[in-house]
Amino acid sequence: MTPDTYRVDESHQMWIGGLRVRDLVAKYGTPLYLLDYATIIARIQHYQQALSTLNPPGQAFYAGKAFLSEAMAGLLEEQQMGLDVVSGGELYTALRAGFSPAHIMFHGNVKTRSEIAYALKARVGYLVCDSFEELDRIESEAARLGVTAPVLLRITPGIEAHTHEFIRTGQFDSKFGFGLAEGIADRAITQALEHRHVQLLGFHAHIGSQILDEAPFIHNAQTLLDLSRQWYQSRGWWPEVLNIGGGFGIRYQPQDRPPQLDAVVQQISHLIAKGTPSTMNPPRVFMEPGRSIIAEAGVTVYQVLVKKQVPGGKWYVAVDGGMGDNIRPALYQAEYQAAIDSKADWLPTQRVTVAGRYCETGDVLMREINLPPVAINDTLVVFATGAYNYSMASNYNRVPRPPVVLVDQGQDHLWIARESYEDLVHADRPWTPVAWEPR
Numbered sequence: 001m002t003p004d005t006y007r008v009d010e011s012h013q014m015w016i017g018g019l020r021v022r023d024l025v026a027k028y029g030t031p032l033y034l035l036d037y038a039t040i041i042a043r044i045q046h047y048q049q050a051l052s053t054l055n056p057p058g059q060a061f062y063a064g065k066a067f068l069s070e071a072m073a074g075l076l077e078e079q080q081m082g083l084d085v086v087s088g089g090e091l092y093t094a095l096r097a098g099f100s101p102a103h104i105m106f107h108g109n110v111k112t113r114s115e116i117a118y119a120l121k122a123r124v125g126y127l128v129c130d131s132f133e134e135l136d137r138i139e140s141e142a143a144r145l146g147v148t149a150p151v152l153l154r155i156t157p158g159i160e161a162h163t164h165e166f167i168r169t170g171q172f173d174s175k176f177g178f179g180l181a182e183g184i185a186d187r188a189i190t191q192a193l194e195h196r197h198v199q200l201l202g203f204h205a206h207i208g209s210q211i212l213d214e215a216p217f218i219h220n221a222q223t224l225l226d227l228s229r230q231w232y233q234s235r236g237w238w239p240e241v242l243n244i245g246g247g248f249g250i251r252y253q254p255q256d257r258p259p260q261l262d263a264v265v266q267q268i269s270h271l272i273a274k275g276t277p278s279t280m281n282p283p284r285v286f287m288e289p290g291r292s293i294i295a296e297a298g299v300t301v302y303q304v305l306v307k308k309q310v311p312g313g314k315w316y317v318a319v320d321g322g323m324g325d326n327i328r329p330a331l332y333q334a335e336y337q338a339a340i341d342s343k344a345d346w347l348p349t350q351r352v353t354v355a356g357r358y359c360e361t362g363d364v365l366m367r368e369i370n371l372p373p374v375a376i377n378d379t380l381v382v383f384a385t386g387a388y389n390y391s392m393a394s395n396y397n398r399v400p401r402p403p404v405v406l407v408d409q410g411q412d413h414l415w416i417a418r419e420s421y422e423d424l425v426h427a428d429r430p431w432t433p434v435a436w437e438p439r
């Protein structure tokens with residue numbers, strides 16, 4: 001839940017990455033996103049180590065949608081991680097940072113023709129194809145550019161993982177991928193194999209996000225393996241790659257128990273060893289972790305500016321950020337844990353609702369949480385905000401987005417600057433009088 005380097009000293013002050021949160025607030029102001037380097041690296045290395053036990057070795061592609069910036073892409077490249085991008089914008093960010101295109105997986109259920117061309121020209125390692133229209137578009141763009149497109153087909157395996165309805169993707173009634181039922185996936189495979197500029201490398205399936213059980217991941221791998229075996233038996237075609245997506249859950253609450261990565265990889269290893277025809281090579285297994293790499297590395301730091309007791313006695317505490325920097329409570333009823341700097345290890349004595357600053361009743365970060373006595377100007381730290389917070393942030397109410405600062409061993413590195421009012425109007429053009437003609 002907290003970053004690996006988080007600690008509270010004798011005077012109850014919080015430290016992350018060898019720096020006092022209080023000093024970081026003095027330097028950068030609030031709201032402020034902090035990312036702990038040690039936590040990110042430990043999570044990346046865990047995936048790499050676990051996947052290296054497979055034969056052939058697997059590969060992890062970090063899901064950029066969880067959080068991406070040029071510096072993050074640089075860190076991933078340095079760690080030799082793959083990267084999953086879902087838009088021309090994410091691809092641009094990665095390429096600008098010097099990220100190797102061969103280690104990029106281009107995703108998305110709607111890719112425009114120009115995004116497909118951009119990915120092909122950049123020579124990304126893989127395109128994950130999501131629909132029949134897209135398969136034709138990839139074929140025609142690849143033919144136009146005189147290249148062969150390395151493609152995985154996104155399969156909808158019919159797995160209903162236990163997670164919030166809005167972040168489930170594996171069930172048949174989904175906008176993503178080709179359903180296994182009714183021969184839809186089979187038709188897509190046939191079509192991909194017929195396309196002359198498409199090289200079908202294998203399958204992909206992502207079943208959802210923030211999944212806390214192990215079984216759905218194993219089930220997913222088994223489903224892709226079963227489909228592969230059917231194709232091998234009927235047509236002699238066998239995949240090089242099986243990509244089982246992301247979705248490993250993290251600890252938002254102390255009682256959350258994330259799935260055991262090593263156990264999942266070990267079971268998949270058995271399945272593959274058992275399921276690969278004796279005449280074929282075992283497919284490479286890919287995973288696409290987003291949240292489980294970056295969520296717990298991140299915290300958001302706010303200043304308490306308002307305290308209000310409403311009729312009925314309930315206490316509201318309002319901070320200088322909210323749904324603009326963390327939309328997840330409003331969108332998914334996501335729940336977070338928080339602490340107050342300088343009181344981090346005090347006993348909770350108050351039940352408060354932490355509201356944001358945006359003009360929206362639903363802009364509540366945490367409902368009825370227990371905190372020590374909260375005072376105006378206190379620094380409130382919300383944990384596990386590294387994933388899908390900055391990346392889903394908005395400028396609602398024309399509030400500038402907070403900066404992102406990486407911390408490590410007593411050093412702070414500005415990764416994304418705080419937006420200025422100038423930045424907010426950057427794309428605006430001034431009003432010009434409209435000639436009015438009476439009608």
Ligand code: LLP
Pocket residue numbers: 063065066084107167206208209210245246247248288289290291292328332387388
């Ligand atoms: N691969 C694919 C194809 C995906 O669609 C996703 C997430 C991932 C990998 C990474 O999943 P992760 O390991 O982060 O769970 N905004 C939502 C989450 C949406 C996830 C969308 N796809 C949230 O804030 O919970």
